[in-house]
Amino acid sequence: MTPLERAEAKFGWKLVAPTILILGLLILYPLMYNVYLSFFDVQLNGYKTFVGLENYIKLLTNTDYYSAIGTTSLYLLGTVVGTTLLGLAMALLLKDPFKGRGLVNAAIMLPYVAPVISVVFGWQFLFDPISGVVNYLFVDVLGIWSERTNLIGNPDSALWVVVLFDIWKHAPIAYLLILSKLVSVSRDQYEAAAIDGYGPIGRFFHVTLPELYFVLATVVLLRLIWNLNRFEDVYLLAPNVQTLPIFTYYQAFTGVIDQGLAAATSVIQLAVLSVFIWFYIKKIMKW
Amino acid sequence: MAAITLKNIIKSYDKTQVVKGIDLAIEDGEFVVLVGPSGCGKSTTLRMIAGLEQPTSGDIIIGDRVVNDIEPQNRNIAMVFQNYALYPHKSVKENIVFALRRLKVDNDEIERRLSEISEMLQLEELLDRKPADLSGGQRQRVAMGRAIIREADVFLFDEPLSNLDSKLRSHMRTEIGKIHNKFGRTSVYVTHDQVEAMTLADKVVVLHDGYIAQYGTPMEIYLNPTNIFVAQFIGSPSMNIIEGTLFNDYLDIDGHHLPREKLSNVAYQETISDSGLKVKVGIRPDFFNDKAFFSETDLTFNFNNVVIDLIEPMGFDKEVLFNLAGGSVKARLDLRSDITLGVKIDLLVDLSRVLIFDPETEQRL
Ligand SMILES: Nc1ncnc2c1ncn2[C@@H]1O[C@H](COP(=O)(O)OP(=O)(O)O)[C@@H](O)[C@H]1O
Ligand SMILES: [Mg+2]
Numbered sequence: 126m127t128p129l130e131r132a133e134a135k136f137g138w139k140l141v142a143p144t145i146l147i148l149g150l151l152i153l154y155p156l157m158y159n160v161y162l163s164f165f166d167v168q169l170n171g172y173k174t175f176v177g178l179e180n181y182i183k184l185l186t187n188t189d190y191y192s193a194i195g196t197t198s199l200y201l202l203g204t205v206v207g208t209t210l211l212g213l214a215m216a217l218l219l220k221d222p223f224k225g226r227g228l229v230n231a232a233i234m235l236p237y238v239a240p241v242i243s244v245v246f247g248w249q250f251l252f253d254p255i256s257g258v259v260n261y262l263f264v265d266v267l268g269i270w271s272e273r274t275n276l277i278g279n280p281d282s283a284l285w286v287v288v289l290f291d292i293w294k295h296a297p298i299a300y301l302l303i304l305s306k307l308v309s310v311s312r313d314q315y316e317a318a319a320i321d322g323y324g325p326i327g328r329f330f331h332v333t334l335p336e337l338y339f340v341l342a343t344v345v346l347l348r349l350i351w352n353l354n355r356f357e358d359v360y361l362l363a364p365n366v367q368t369l370p371i372f373t374y375y376q377a378f379t380g381v382i383d384q385g386l387a388a389a390t391s392v393i394q395l396a397v398l399s400v401f402i403w404f405y406i407k408k409i410m411k412w
Numbered sequence: 413m414a415a416i417t418l419k420n421i422i423k424s425y426d427k428t429q430v431v432k433g434i435d436l437a438i439e440d441g442e443f444v445v446l447v448g449p450s451g452c453g454k455s456t457t458l459r460m461i462a463g464l465e466q467p468t469s470g471d472i473i474i475g476d477r478v479v480n481d482i483e484p485q486n487r488n489i490a491m492v493f494q495n496y497a498l499y500p501h502k503s504v505k506e507n508i509v510f511a512l513r514r515l516k517v518d519n520d521e522i523e524r525r526l527s528e529i530s531e532m533l534q535l536e537e538l539l540d541r542k543p544a545d546l547s548g549g550q551r552q553r554v555a556m557g558r559a560i561i562r563e564a565d566v567f568l569f570d571e572p573l574s575n576l577d578s579k580l581r582s583h584m585r586t587e588i589g590k591i592h593n594k595f596g597r598t599s600v601y602v603t604h605d606q607v608e609a610m611t612l613a614d615k616v617v618v619l620h621d622g623y624i625a626q627y628g629t630p631m632e633i634y635l636n637p638t639n640i641f642v643a644q645f646i647g648s649p650s651m652n653i654i655e656g657t658l659f660n661d662y663l664d665i666d667g668h669h670l671p672r673e674k675l676s677n678v679a680y681q682e683t684i685s686d687s688g689l690k691v692k693v694g695i696r697p698d699f700f701n702d703k704a705f706f707s708e709t710d711l712t713f714n715f716n717n718v719v720i721d722l723i724e725p726m727g728f729d730k731e732v733l734f735n736l737a738g739g740s741v742k743a744r745l746d747l748r749s750d751i752t753l754g755v756k757i758d759l760l761v762d763l764s765r766v767l768i769f770d771p772e773t774e775q776r777l
Contacts, residue, residue, distance in 0.1 A: 313497035316464050319484040320491045321511040321558070331510070335501035 156395075162388035169382060180389035190390070193372035196284060197353065200368050203288035204295070205348045209341060211292060212299025217333075220307050237297040245361040248290055252276045283363035290362055291352065299344045306340040307333070342410050346402070353398060369394055414475035414488075414565040414598055415440045416461060421470035423456050431456050432622035433470075438615075443592050443599045447609040448619035449645070454602040455494075455570055457619070461600060462568050463487050474566060490559035491568040495575065496551045498543040498558075505539040508557045529557045532591075549580045556584075560591060567592075567599040573608065585611060606646050610634065618642045635765070636677070640774040643694050643767065649744065651696045655737045657688040658768060658777075665693055666737035670713050674763040680777040691777060694767040697731065700743035702751075703758035712760040720751055734759075 126134065163180055165173040184190050219229065236244065252259050254275040263270045276282045310333065318328045356370040364371065369390065377387030406412050416438040423431035431453045438444045446454045459465040461472060463484035472479050479487055490511075498507050505526065512522050530536045533553040543551055552572065559567060572588070573581045589612055592599055603609055609616050610630045618625040618633065618641075626633055626642045637643035637651075644650045654665055660683060662669040672678075700715075708714060721740070722733040729746050743759055751757060768777045 311497075313493055313495065314499060316462075316484070317491075317493060317497040317499070317558075318510075319464070320462060320489060321562075322485045322514040324483070324485050327514065332499070335499075338501075 159388050160392055162385055163392045165385050167384040167388075173385075176385065180385045181393075183386060184389050184393070189367070189372065193367050193369050196366060197368045199284060200288060200291075200359075200366075201349060201352055203285070204291040204352050205345055207288065207292035208296045208299045208348055209344050211296040212301075212303050212344065213337075213341070215296065215300045216304040216307050220304065233300060234297045236294045241294075241357050241361060244294070245290075245358070248286070248362055249277060252286055254278070277363050278365075280363075280365045280367070283366050287359050287363050287366050291355070291358060294358070295348065295351075299348070302340055302344050303337060306337055310336045339410065342405075346405055346410070350398070350402070353394070415473075416566065416598060416600065417471075417473040418457075418461075419471040419473070421457070421460060421472065422468045423453070423460060423465065424468045429468075430622055431460070431467075434622075434624055436617060436624065436627065438598060438600065440598055441596045443601065443612060443614045444617060445601045445603060445609040445613035445615075446617045446619055447603055447606055447645075448625075450604055452619045453622045454604070454619055458568055458570050458600060458602045461566070462489055462491055487566075488564050489566040489568055490562045490564040492555045492559045492570065492572040494571040496543075496555040498551060498554055500543055502542075503539065504535060504541050504543070504546070504554050507543065507554055508535075508561055510558065511562045525561050529561050533557050533587075548575055549584075552576060552580075552584060556588075556591070560595065563595070563597075565598065567597050569599065569601040569603075571603055572601075574603070574605070588612060606648065610646070616646075618645060620645075636776075637694075637767070638776050640692065640694070640769050643769070647696055647698075649697050649731060649742050651694045652739075652741045653769070654693045654695065654739055654741060656691050656693040656768070658684060658691050659688045660684050663691075663693065663766070663768070664688065668713070668715055670761075670763060670766065674711060674713075675766050675768075676764040677766065678768050678777065680768065690771055691768040692771050692774070694769060695741075695761060696765065697742040697744040699762045699765040700745065701760045701762075702745045702749040703760050705746065705748055706760050708760060711763050713763050713766075715759045715761065717756045718759055719756055720753060723751060723753060 162173075164175060164177060166176045166179070167173050215233065219226065251257050252275075254260055254273045259276070260270075260273045264273055274282070276286050314332045314336075315328050318332050323331060354370055355368070356374065359366055359368055360371055360374070367375070373387045373390045373394075376390060377384050416436075418434050418436040421431055421434045422429060434457060436444075446457060448454055456465060460467050461474070463479065463482060467480065474487060474489075499510065502510065508529065509522050509526055512525070517525075526539075527536075530539060533556055535550075535553055535557055538546060538550060538554070543554065546554065552575070555572070559569075569588070573584050576584060585608055588601075592612070601608070601612060613630050615628065616630050616633050617627050620641050625645075626638050628636075633642060633646050637646065640653060644653065656663055656665045658664075658678075658680065659672070661672050663672060663675060663678075664670075701712075703714060706712075715736070718734040718736070720732045720734055724731040724733075725747075727747075729744050730749065730751075732743050732745060732749075732751065733740050734743070735741070745751070749757075769775060770777055
């Protein structure tokens, strides 16, 4: 660090210290309490008995837990790849200024800003087996499917509806982040690459992608973190898709209520996520 | 190896023409400099040769191909950009060999050319660095290396030295000259600096407001400018333009009579009425000499007893200002001239170097 950088860093710490303190208390307290809970059997009346690692053992021997991990992995893979690619494709298409770009951008952002609760019902209606547009299109118009199906009713297909919903809803934010970087890439790098003999594809791989590397890595990381913890979209649209947050919720608040077990789930999730993020930031984003 | 021909090239942005009909024939291996004031269309012309801009009309021919519809990547050209345009994510080495990778040149050959060029441009120590970790002069050399390693048909330069300090600039100017002598590729070099134009060029194109004001060797342009714009743009300090009147026997400048038959560079032949013909007279400051150190011949004219108003010592020579025909005229005298302000001296002018221009059209007469 140069002396100037050191001074800046010091000043920076001073500025964020109060925030860190407050956030630390706000986040750290529930976090620690959660870790604490995971070692107890919690009764509804608040009565707790210490059970040691029993919650963890129960969890790790539960096959539903592993199927929730599997579902979550598919959900993450589908949504992260989907939103990033769709966002990138839209950004590349709409990068050059054209008439009415502001309007198009507003339209693109609409799914992202619309409240989940209202758009979810729209989506359920789309996939309705009797009166939904999707079935009408694929069965009656295109004739690709032979019979009407309840895509949301079946957990296997519902997972892909949920993935599709998330891509539709969150591609705009990926688009916005990628576009803001894309428009700042200087034109002369592309010109130099053209002179060096590279056509559009070579220029994409040698100029655009390296320039976008950091923002793409950021988008992927953000999407992973958000979606590992995503609850409301999935629960509202297709509660039969058991990703980890839904699994945890069912453990904690329905049927045989087991807050200790739920706490253990989140502790494991947090630990994995923390290690993953640390690794990602060090190795992929090279901070 | 390729000649370049521009045929009536016009370029408009929206409704405004910025290149207004350029015809130019550049021979194979020639080093041509496009020079002119900022905004006259130099970069636009160069970028059309590169294929980075499409001419509005006209043809561009490189070698034996009309390249109007050929993409830059297929023109086999190399270019040095004004701001270098290096790839920030690639090392110096990868920046330089990037074009060769595309051409699938084998690795031994790449290494061979790389070491030759990095030695020539003193880049050996820098090959693993990123452009951000280089000084301006080093970046410039990387940009040069990237262009010459290609051994392309045509080299294009867009003000490659304008971001360097003056010492580095003159050093790199010499280097570019050497590189051209070594590789002998057809080169088009854009600059607003007439010193670069004079020193590097086989031929100079003076551009003015989207037109070619003059095309010729540096000496032709210096000694025989065809109009006042070129006369004043090329040469430093720039040519004096003085009011005068041409008669059948002599050229009158503020009462001085310069004998007509000795003005060997004045082509005007028509008979002139008794009232004379108003002209603008062009005399370069370099063609005045202090009579104390030069002998008068029948090819010189003596402006006697001029009063010096200002002296600017430049080291080897000194520039002095005096009044003539209501204007201020500059002369460049050598350092022996021991003059002080207000003193009267005799200045000799080489008559064969006196030019006259039409005051309306500003063209040579
Ligand atoms: N992309 C463009 N759009 C509109 N005008 C342009 C564009 N590029 C250049 N011009 C105009 O064309 C004229 C010539 O520009 P240029 O060729 O860059 O001049 P220079 O001789 O300084 O290199 C300038 O007046 C400039 O403003
Ligand atoms: Mg320019």
